[in-house]
Amino acid sequence: MALNYRPVPGLIEIREARGETTVVVDPARLVDAAYHVRDELGFDFLADIAATDYLGWGGDGVSGYIGTDRGRDINRPMTQGFQSLPTPKPKRFSVSYHLLALRDDHTRVRLQVWVDDGEPVPTVVGVWPTADWHEREAWDLMGVAIDGHPNLERILMPEDWVGHPLRKDYPIGGEPVRFSSAE
Amino acid sequence: MAIAPERAKIYDGTRIPSPIPSILEVPAHLRGNDDILTVNFGPNHPSTHGVLRLVVDLDGEEVVGVKAVIGYLHTGFEKSMEQKTWWKAITYAPRMDYVSFQYQELCFVLAIEKLLGIEVPPRATWMRMLLSELNRIHSHLVWLGTAALELGAISMFWYCFRERDRVLDLFELVTGYRMHTRYFQVGGLAEEIPPGFFPECERFVELMPGAIDDYEGLVDRNPIWLERTRGVGLLSREDAIALGQSGPVLRGSGVDWDLRRREPYLAYDQVDFRVPVYPAGDVYDRYRVRMDEMRESVRIVEQALRRMPDGPWIADDRKVVLPPRHELHTSMESLIHHFKIVTEGYRVPEGEVYLPVESPRGELGCYLVSDGGPRPWRVKFRAPSFVALEATATCMSDALVADMIAVLGSLDTVMGDCDR
Numbered sequence: 001m002a003l004n005y006r007p008v009p010g011l012i013e014i015r016e017a018r019g020e021t022t023v024v025v026d027p028a029r030l031v032d033a034a035y036h037v038r039d040e041l042g043f044d045f046l047a048d049i050a051a052t053d054y055l056g057w058g059g060d061g062v063s064g065y066i067g068t069d070r071g072r073d074i075n076r077p078m079t080q081g082f083q084s085l086p087t088p089k090p091k092r093f094s095v096s097y098h099l100l101a102l103r104d105d106h107t108r109v110r111l112q113v114w115v116d117d118g119e120p121v122p123t124v125v126g127v128w129p130t131a132d133w134h135e136r137e138a139w140d141l142m143g144v145a146i147d148g149h150p151n152l153e154r155i156l157m158p159e160d161w162v163g164h165p166l167r168k169d170y171p172i173g174g175e176p177v178r179f180s181s182a183e
Numbered sequence: 184m185a186i187a188p189e190r191a192k193i194y195d196g197t198r199i200p201s202p203i204p205s206i207l208e209v210p211a212h213l214r215g216n217d218d219i220l221t222v223n224f225g226p227n228h229p230s231t232h233g234v235l236r237l238v239v240d241l242d243g244e245e246v247v248g249v250k251a252v253i254g255y256l257h258t259g260f261e262k263s264m265e266q267k268t269w270w271k272a273i274t275y276a277p278r279m280d281y282v283s284f285q286y287q288e289l290c291f292v293l294a295i296e297k298l299l300g301i302e303v304p305p306r307a308t309w310m311r312m313l314l315s316e317l318n319r320i321h322s323h324l325v326w327l328g329t330a331a332l333e334l335g336a337i338s339m340f341w342y343c344f345r346e347r348d349r350v351l352d353l354f355e356l357v358t359g360y361r362m363h364t365r366y367f368q369v370g371g372l373a374e375e376i377p378p379g380f381f382p383e384c385e386r387f388v389e390l391m392p393g394a395i396d397d398y399e400g401l402v403d404r405n406p407i408w409l410e411r412t413r414g415v416g417l418l419s420r421e422d423a424i425a426l427g428q429s430g431p432v433l434r435g436s437g438v439d440w441d442l443r444r445r446e447p448y449l450a451y452d453q454v455d456f457r458v459p460v461y462p463a464g465d466v467y468d469r470y471r472v473r474m475d476e477m478r479e480s481v482r483i484v485e486q487a488l489r490r491m492p493d494g495p496w497i498a499d500d501r502k503v504v505l506p507p508r509h510e511l512h513t514s515m516e517s518l519i520h521h522f523k524i525v526t527e528g529y530r531v532p533e534g535e536v537y538l539p540v541e542s543p544r545g546e547l548g549c550y551l552v553s554d555g556g557p558r559p560w561r562v563k564f565r566a567p568s569f570v571a572l573e574a575t576a577t578c579m580s581d582a583l584v585a586d587m588i589a590v591l592g593s594l595d596t597v598m599g600d601c602d603r
Contacts, residue, residue: 047564129204130427156254
């Protein structure tokens with residue numbers, strides 16, 4: 001049964017690819033959209049929230065860089081560039097809510113919002129309580145500004161950590177290694 | 184920015200704490216009471232299955248507040264995987280959930296295959312199913328052994344680890360490694376199945392049902408076991424769904440949901456198995472679900488052994504799959520392909536996928552984004568242990584100190600999976 005996503009509040013785009021449906025909505029109306037898909041379309045199960053940083057998307061084909069002491073980037077682009085340039089993305093971050101309807105026709109949908117750095121994404125903890133930790137993780141590792149979360153603290157990184165490690169501008173190898181020969 | 188308008192929250196009227204679903208706060212009338220004792224449970228405690236810290240507020244023996252603190256095993260696997268080529272990143276996946284390592288591998292490989300749109304030969308599909316079901320037995324044995332050990336059933340641990348060792352022997356026979364096998368390759372398997380595996384595996388299939396009877400004989404009518412597991416750690420059907428619980432925890436709360444049945448992947452639509460569902464939502468029912476699942480897994484392994492198709496074990500796609508070793512000496516083209524795949528890696532078409540599989544701990548999902556290059560742009564795992572720990576506050580809302588151990592055990596969390 002094909003579900004009708006047209007009436008979802010704040011709808012921007014519906015994409016179908018590889019058998020998966022992505023419903024892109026306006027972040028300002030995310031909570032309305034969430035209530036709509038939960039109550040009208042039956043998506044009662046939030047499986048996952050995945051934030052992605054698209055900084056440098058379609059650039060050198062390099063994901064992050066490996067810095068050395070002298071600032072050299074040893075993770076240079078591969079021997080070839082892209083065979084075709086990837087489609088540009090509307091904003092820097094995407095946040096994807098992977099939803100599932102626990103019923104016989106087991107439908108899945110990906111609710112997606114696009115935001116720039118610092119642009120708030122309203123919390124959906126009131127809609128799906130399981131979003132609690134997923135949103136904390138999105139903030140902790142990706143720095144997505146979750147708005148209205150009852151307990152927005154770091155979850156995987158230590159409380160006093162600076163920066164958001166899964167961002168593309170966060171270097172790998174930037175952390176000093178203790179007891180190494182350089183010390 | 185407008186916060187959620189006032190509407191009925193899904194957890195109004197349930198046992199899920201509000202407003203923070205994952206933290207049980209000390210009730211107002213007990214706050215400031217000198218008798219409330221705040222205890223750090225973990226991070227290094229033998230029954231926390233890794234390094235989990237629970238900050239527990241106790242009123243005598245009663246748990247009145249609980250907060251789970253995680254992240255002690257965070258290693259940044261997802262970030263590391265972005266730096267590797269697709270096929271080198273496969274090695275990282277099993278290190279997250281080190282107890283159900285093959286599911287991690289399977290999930291990641293299936294997700295890459297979905298992006299690539301590559302056809303996998305039936306022999307590889309059936310072997311993947313066979314090995315991952317063996318892995319489910321392995322995972323449940325580790326769970327049963329340790330969870331029972333924590334409740335005082337020490338001998339159970341030795342019996343479970345005896346059979347677990349046999350499973351690991353089988354893995355070693357096929358892949359050369361006992362854990363973190365890295366046997367699943369994009370397109371199929373890394374190597375042909377050694378012929379000696381089949382008789383050994385048949386012996387295991389014959390032995391295992393009797394072994395499960397033994398375990399049940401040890402605890403099923405044991406009054407201490409029943410006393411400590413029945414009616415403890417309650418999670419209702421609605422709470423379990425709202426908290427995103429999956430796998431045995433969800434099925435132990437009376438929800439008939441198994442991805443192998445509902446969204447069949449591999450060859451699960453061609454084998455006969457039962458999905459155990461129990462209604463009470465307590466520790467005992469989660470135990471029952473896992474015991475039944477072990478029996479069903481043995482049945483699936485038995486069917487896979489009997490019906491293992493012949494034919495190639497890896498797809499014949501030279502842009503993705505390494506060419507056979509012997510061709511490297513005779514064919515220039517194979518050598519070039521080999522060189523390109525090993526150095527540069529294969530390219531995966533642009534796109535995003537989310538692929539769920541039913542791991543022993545529940546829905547294990549892999550969200551991948553590719554920019555069309557040889558390395559993943561984003562890898563995100565939906566870790567069932569991470570989600571299971573969100574339920575601690577709800578499950579422990581009327582628990583005693585001793586019940587905490589039983590509840591935590593019954594959620595079957597692996598901290599490597601949780602923290603990634």
